[in-house]
Amino acid sequence: MTTTATTQRILPIHSPLFVPPEQLIGCRDLRQLFAQPDRPLALEIGCGIGDFMAELAAANPMTNFIAIDIYNKGCLKTCRRLEKAGLNHVRVLRVEARYLLHQHCPANSLSAVYINCPDPWPKKRHRDRRLVNGDFLRLLLCCLTDDGRLHFASDVANYANQVACLLAGIEGYVQPGATAVTTALPGYPLSKYMRRFLAGNLPIYFIARHRQAGLQLSEADRPALPTGFRTRHPHPANGQELGP
Numbered sequence: 001m002t003t004t005a006t007t008q009r010i011l012p013i014h015s016p017l018f019v020p021p022e023q024l025i026g027c028r029d030l031r032q033l034f035a036q037p038d039r040p041l042a043l044e045i046g047c048g049i050g051d052f053m054a055e056l057a058a059a060n061p062m063t064n065f066i067a068i069d070i071y072n073k074g075c076l077k078t079c080r081r082l083e084k085a086g087l088n089h090v091r092v093l094r095v096e097a098r099y100l101l102h103q104h105c106p107a108n109s110l111s112a113v114y115i116n117c118p119d120p121w122p123k124k125r126h127r128d129r130r131l132v133n134g135d136f137l138r139l140l141l142c143c144l145t146d147d148g149r150l151h152f153a154s155d156v157a158n159y160a161n162q163v164a165c166l167l168a169g170i171e172g173y174v175q176p177g178a179t180a181v182t183t184a185l186p187g188y189p190l191s192k193y194m195r196r197f198l199a200g201n202l203p204i205y206f207i208a209r210h211r212q213a214g215l216q217l218s219e220a221d222r223p224a225l226p227t228g229f230r231t232r233h234p235h236p237a238n239g240q241e242l243g244p
């Protein structure tokens with residue numbers, strides 16, 4: 001088969017842990033994907049090759065996990081890794097994060113969200129392409145459960161500082177300690193990118209917050225789905241093609 005720079009082959013994923021896009025149609029609540037839907041549900045956004053999720057899920061057998069990425073090969077590698085480790089309480093989805101949160105994730109449903117080394121968009125003029133912005137953090141706050149946790153890790157200091165500033169301006173996120181951003185990661189599993197940066201003696205900037213206990217949030221508090229955001233995932237709002 002001939003491939004070009006623009007048409008790369010999508011590797012089929014046959015893993016029982018993979019949820020194909022057609023299975024998501026009509027699914028308004030990700031908890032329905034599990035045999036025991038009453039267990040806490042945690043989400044990793046941009047799981048890459050799944051090494052972080054494998055360690056996290058192995059340490060938390062009573063939590064259901066969703067690992068998502070828009071990268072087909074990453075989803076395949078994640079499925080292989082999780083299957084090999086017998087981690088049947090994880091589902092892997094190839095889906096864009098904002099789309100998933102808007103379409104399939106009800107308010108008050110996620111006990112934790114993990115975002116590790118999101119694409120940094122280092123050039124100043126590209127910063128508006130960063131996934132984690134004010135609207136995204138408000139969307140996450142709505143999807144988190146009462147006291148649900150948000151974990152953000154980045155190798156880029158100005159991304160972490162930007163996120164910390166945004167979080168400080170959003171009512172409902174609680175900072176557990178005195179430090180807004182830390183480079184200490186005790187007990188936090190390491191992802192491929194985190195390992196790579198740490199091996200090069202570069203720090204990882206880590207942010208942890210939880211949703212204020214007792215905060216009343218409902219579907220009405222969910223920010224609208226932005227139109228025209230940059231993604232290669234097909235999306236009713238922008239009709240873009242699915243990339244490799």
Ligand SMILES: C[S@@+](CC[C@H](N)C(=O)[O-])C[C@H]1O[C@@H](n2cnc3c(N)ncnc32)[C@H](O)[C@@H]1O
Nearest residue numbers: 046048069070071096097116117119191192193
């Ligand atoms: C720099 S990599 C980091 C991968 C992994 N978290 C790690 O730390 O090793 C960022 C990942 O996020 C995925 N990604 C980027 N934007 C995304 C989006 N909007 N929704 C879901 N995944 C996304 C990319 O495909 C890529 O695999």
